Amino acid sequence: MSLALPDFPWDSLAGHAQRAREHADGIVDLSVGSPVDATPEVVRQALVAATDAHAYPTTSGTLALREAIVDWYARRRGVTGLSPDAVLPTIGSKELVALMPLLLGLGPGDTVVHPRTAYPTYAVGAAIARATAIASDHPDEWPASTRLVWLNSPGNPTGAVLAVDALRAAVARARELGAVIVNDECYVELGWRAPYDVEPVPSILDPRVIGGDATGVISVYSLSKQSNLAGYRAAFLAGDEAIVRRVLDVRKHAGLMPPAPVQAAMIAALGDERHVAEQREVYRARRTVLAAALESAGVRIDHSEAGLYLWASRDEPSLDTISSLADLGILAAPGTFYEGEHSRHVRFALTATDERIAAAAQRLAHFSKH
Numbered sequence: 001m002s003l004a005l006p007d008f009p010w011d012s013l014a015g016h017a018q019r020a021r022e023h024a025d026g027i028v029d030l031s032v033g034s035p036v037d038a039t040p041e042v043v044r045q046a047l048v049a050a051t052d053a054h055a056y057p058t059t060s061g062t063l064a065l066r067e068a069i070v071d072w073y074a075r076r077r078g079v080t081g082l083s084p085d086a087v088l089p090t091i092g093s094k095e096l097v098a099l100m101p102l103l104l105g106l107g108p109g110d111t112v113v114h115p116r117t118a119y120p121t122y123a124v125g126a127a128i129a130r131a132t133a134i135a136s137d138h139p140d141e142w143p144a145s146t147r148l149v150w151l152n153s154p155g156n157p158t159g160a161v162l163a164v165d166a167l168r169a170a171v172a173r174a175r176e177l178g179a180v181i182v183n184d185e186c187y188v189e190l191g192w193r194a195p196y197d198v199e200p201v202p203s204i205l206d207p208r209v210i211g212g213d214a215t216g217v218i219s220v221y222s223l224s225k226q227s228n229l230a231g232y233r234a235a236f237l238a239g240d241e242a243i244v245r246r247v248l249d250v251r252k253h254a255g256l257m258p259p260a261p262v263q264a265a266m267i268a269a270l271g272d273e274r275h276v277a278e279q280r281e282v283y284r285a286r287r288t289v290l291a292a293a294l295e296s297a298g299v300r301i302d303h304s305e306a307g308l309y310l311w312a313s314r315d316e317p318s319l320d321t322i323s324s325l326a327d328l329g330i331l332a333a334p335g336t337f338y339e340g341e342h343s344r345h346v347r348f349a350l351t352a353t354d355e356r357i358a359a360a361a362q363r364l365a366h367f368s369k370h
Helices: 009-021 041-049 063-077 094-103 121-128 164-177 241-254 260-271 274-296 318-327 354-364
Strands: 087-091 111-114 132-135 146-152 180-184 217-222 234-239 300-302 309-313 346-349
Touching: 009 318, 041 260, 063 087, 063 234, 063 260, 087 094, 087 241, 094 121, 094 146, 094 241, 111 121, 121 132, 146 164, 164 180, 234 241, 234 260, 274 300, 274 309, 274 354, 318 346
Parallel strands: 111 132, 111 146, 146 180, 180 217
Antiparallel strands: 087 234, 217 234, 300 309, 309 346
């Protein structure tokens, strides 16, 4: 019996992409959030130094890597009390999102809750496990059959941030239901709007959220965004030791092992804050240029408190906006990928060079409704 998986959404952009490429000055691709800036030298050197990787790596990660993850949570996220046994490296975060229901033993009759406007892989993970996916942002709507709750703060595509009170309420409801709750926190180093331009975006493992008890709670983080390591597939999870152990046991049998050189590179990335601060300022400058151009063109920016995207609308079906943008040589991601066929939003990624962002801003001066 085959899995009922949706079509891969990005394939539907092929026609718009082709039209955008026909622009005299080439395409400005703001559709996919794939980093374009260089991987930091300190990380590349660590990778090179670890290339004599003749032995199988450990699925659990080296002790040095797990200690680096624990230290990062304490230093950057204000999360204390983690042990090296409460963290686990993964091969990027997307595979973990897609496999988490399966790794936790979910199946028919179980419900996976994910945000209403969401990265589609949360629902795909439920489908792989043959569980039921429900889109809901309100804990009181979560049914008794809920066994896994996905939060995404800061969110993709919206850039919305869940404050401590909202995280605490979600954790309380998940515990009431006996469900595991996971926050996908991949954009936490990229806060833009007050108060997150000066204070950290809260983690689900923050003591103010869980009161020092991580039972049933997991945080997921990726180094793709903060360190331009998308090609390394470098991520990790942390939280409830019992859940981490369950996930680790299955991953060991499946051979899901981050390569040893990548583990060494992760240690370097986690220990160096300078490159993270520098990259954040690069994205801040690009965001300022693109946001100003969109607003000058009459496009409203919603949420976008943090992250690598601007979630924008000019109050028309999102695919109409995508078509008009393609005429200007700009490719973005339609909100239909994230909130269904009636979406009136478009997601603009900040992951383009300064020159391409400037080109987009110039073209948006001609962005008017037809």
